[in-house]
Amino acid sequence: MAPPTNLLDAGEHHAQPAVKVENVSKCFRVWPGPGARIAHGLFGAPQDKSTASWALRDVSFEVKPGSAYGVVGRNGSGKSTLLKIVCGVMQPTTGFTETRGRVLGLLELGAGLNLDLTGRTNVHVSSALLGFPPDYARDRMRDIEAFADIGEFFDVPMKFYSSGMLVRVAFALYAFLEPDVLIIDEALSVGDYFFQQKCIAAINRLRDGGATMLFVSHSIGTVKTICDRAIALDGGQVIAEGNVDAVADLYLRREHGPTPAAPGDEAPAATRTAAAIVGNALSGMVLPPPDTWSVVAARFLDAKGHSASLFEMRAPAQIEAVIYGPPKTGLPRLQVDIVDRLDRVVSGQVFELEHATRVPLAGAEAVALHIDLPMEFEHGAYAARIAPLTEAGDLLGESCQTETVQVFHRGVYPEYYCIANLPARYGMRRS
Numbered sequence: 001m002a003p004p005t006n007l008l009d010a011g012e013h014h015a016q017p018a019v020k021v022e023n024v025s026k027c028f029r030v031w032p033g034p035g036a037r038i039a040h041g042l043f044g045a046p047q048d049k050s051t052a053s054w055a056l057r058d059v060s061f062e063v064k065p066g067s068a069y070g071v072v073g074r075n076g077s078g079k080s081t082l083l084k085i086v087c088g089v090m091q092p093t094t095g096f097t098e099t100r101g102r103v104l105g106l107l108e109l110g111a112g113l114n115l116d117l118t119g120r121t122n123v124h125v126s127s128a129l130l131g132f133p134p135d136y137a138r139d140r141m142r143d144i145e146a147f148a149d150i151g152e153f154f155d156v157p158m159k160f161y162s163s164g165m166l167v168r169v170a171f172a173l174y175a176f177l178e179p180d181v182l183i184i185d186e187a188l189s190v191g192d193y194f195f196q197q198k199c200i201a202a203i204n205r206l207r208d209g210g211a212t213m214l215f216v217s218h219s220i221g222t223v224k225t226i227c228d229r230a231i232a233l234d235g236g237q238v239i240a241e242g243n244v245d246a247v248a249d250l251y252l253r254r255e256h257g258p259t260p261a262a263p264g265d266e267a268p269a270a271t272r273t274a275a276a277i278v279g280n281a282l283s284g285m286v287l288p289p290p291d292t293w294s295v296v297a298a299r300f301l302d303a304k305g306h307s308a309s310l311f312e313m314r315a316p317a318q319i320e321a322v323i324y325g326p327p328k329t330g331l332p333r334l335q336v337d338i339v340d341r342l343d344r345v346v347s348g349q350v351f352e353l354e355h356a357t358r359v360p361l362a363g364a365e366a367v368a369l370h371i372d373l374p375m376e377f378e379h380g381a382y383a384a385r386i387a388p389l390t391e392a393g394d395l396l397g398e399s400c401q402t403e404t405v406q407v408f409h410r411g412v413y414p415e416y417y418c419i420a421n422l423p424a425r426y427g428m429r430r431s
Contacts, residue, residue, distance in 0.1 A: 017062035017098070018181055018212035019069070019086060024095035026056040026081055026236075055081040056236045058095070063229075065100070068203070068213035070223040070230035070244055072251050078236040079216045083107060083185050086214060101180025101212075102130070106170055115159040119148065119169040122158060126173055140176045147172040147198065168195060175202040182206060183214045196342070200225060219341065220248045220379050245409075248379050252310075252408035277368035278359045281322040290364035293325030293332040293388040294397030300384065300405045301370075311375045313409040319371040319384045323353075325397065327365045331356055332388035332396050336371060341381045341404070350389065377407045 030051045056078045063069040071079050084090040086097050087105035105112075113122050123144055127137035137144075145154050148168040150161075158166060174182060182203075203213060203226055217223050223230060223244060230247040232240040232254075240250045272280075281297035288294050301318040302308040311317055319336065331353040338347040356367045373384075387399035 016065070016100075018065040018067075018100050019063040019214060020098040021062070021082070021086065022060050022095055022097070024056055024059045024082070024085060024092045024097060025054065026078070026085065026090070027093040028053045028055060054236055056085075056092070056233075059231075059233070059236075059238055060095075061231050061238070061241055063212055063214060065212055066207060066210050067229065068207060068215060068227040070227035070247075071214065071216045071233065072218075072220065072223055072230055072247065073233035077233040079233060080107070080185055081236075082233070083183050083214065083216060087183055099181050103181040103183065104130075104174045104177060104179035105183040105185075106167075106174055107183070107185045113158055113166070113170060115161075116157055118157055119150065119154040119161075120145070122169065123173050127177065130177065132177070137177075144169075144172045144176050147175065147202070149195075164195070171199055171202070175199075175206065178206070178209065179211060181212045181214065185216045186218065196222075219381075220252065224248055224379055245379075249409055252379070252406065274357045274368040275359050277320065278322055278361075278366040281368070282324070282361075282366065287324060287364075288398055290324065290326045292397040293323055293329075295321055295334075295386045295388055295400040296324045296366075296398070297322040298384060298386050298400045298402045300402055309403065309405045311405060311407050313375060313377065313379075313407055315375050317373050317375050319373055319386070319402065320368070321371070321386050321400070322366055322368050323388060324361075324364060324366045325388075327358075327360065327363070331367065333391065333393075334369075335387045335389050337385045337387075338373075338377075339383055339385055339401075346377070346382070350393075375407050379408055381406055 030053045059078070059082060061069070071082060073079050081090065083105065084107060085092050086099065087103060087107065089105070089107070112126065114125065117125065120141070123141060124134075124137050128134070148154060148165075148171075150165050150168055153161065153165060154169070158169070161169070200222075207213065213226065215223065215226055227244045229242060230244040231238055232247050232251040234254070239254070240247045285296065287296060298319060298321040300308055300311075301320050302311070303316040303318075305318065308317070321334075323332070323334070325332075334351045334353055336349055336351065337345045339345055351371070353367065353369065356369055359366045359368065381404045383402050383404045385399060385401045388396040390396055
């Protein structure tokens with residue numbers, strides 16, 4: 001494999017690291033069956049019956065005190081193994097790690113918690129096991145309980161908790177025990193949007209107090225929100241390290257690559273008739289009764305009119321939609337919202353369809369339309385949600401949401417890169 005891309009800023013000054021990982025590798029032995037492993041353990045059978053599986057290979061990086069460091073990579077790239085080694089849960093095959101201060105790790109769901117005990121009792125037990133005096137957890141219990149916000153379940157055994165409730169208590173516990181190094185492995189992906197915002201605020205508070213973060217997530221947007229720097233892993237090896245924006249760019253390009261046209265969609269949308277678009281979209285679909293107008297199909301297209309799921313920032317895109325309803329009735333207004341992965345609306349606009357081309361169907365009509373939309377979005381995943389409205393703005397029939405698309409950026413950042421200035425214009429493709 002080629003050496004990792006070094007994305008460190010030129011002339012960057014390194015303080016004494018809070019976390020140091022040097023040439024860490026981890027090998028697991030894979031046996032053909034339990035008998036071979038038992039025989040080797042009891043009688044010293046030859047090791048050639050097992051194969052070596054390297055979860056990590058020569059991973060090195062440093063995290064400065066008070067900073068947040070992200071770890072990104074696809075499933076199986078070695079992220080969780082790396083965090084377990086840094087936490088001391090697992091020993092490396094080669095290399096070593098160093099941490100400074102009290103280290104708390106929010107790793108696998110429920111790890112470190114006794115599910116037969118209540119949330120409140122787990123707070124007391126965990127605090128005692130970490131060496132705090134008895135009054136330490138008691139003095140912070142009100143804040144921990146309020147942050148977890150699970151009501152009466154705080155005094156119910158944790159085996160009855162949902163996964164989200166487990167994360168709420170675990171994160172609240174660790175946030176208010178004020179660690180020097182906090183290690184989080186995908187925990188925020190379990191909580192709801194409001195809890196995730198509380199967690200990010202708590203992380204910022206801990207960082208302001210001098211705590212160091214090591215954070216793993218598949219959500220590039222969350223990594224970029226929390227972290228200053230990052231490392232990308234692939235097959236247990238480092239492929240990039242440094243500035244979080246640059247690492248995210250490289251990872252997304254490697255992960256997604258160019259998106260091919262969908263089967264049967266080789267012809268650009270601009271060359272297909274409205275009837276062909278409607279026929280393709282409605283083929284095999286169970287349609288609602290044409291009592292009122294509904295949006296029955298929607299997807300993203302690239303600038304050439306091909307179905308796509310990966311867009312570079314500022315690239316032109318189109319949203320193709322098909323609406324279906326009663327014949328010879330007034331067309332609805334159309335509300336188009338762009339939502340992020342947390343279902344937040346980041347852009348929205350209402351369009352008038354009075355000049356749309358109608359396609360007659362048996363006892364119904366359909367309209368195919370395209371909306372031009374430059375992808376003026378930050379890194380992340382987005383979808384378009386389209387709903388038919390009355391003149392008064394009330395919802396008519398069924399709405400439709402596209403599949404999620406990913407936006408990435410390469411090269412030098414533009415003069416702005418926030419979610420802003422999102423012009424969209426309605427453009428009908430006539431037959």
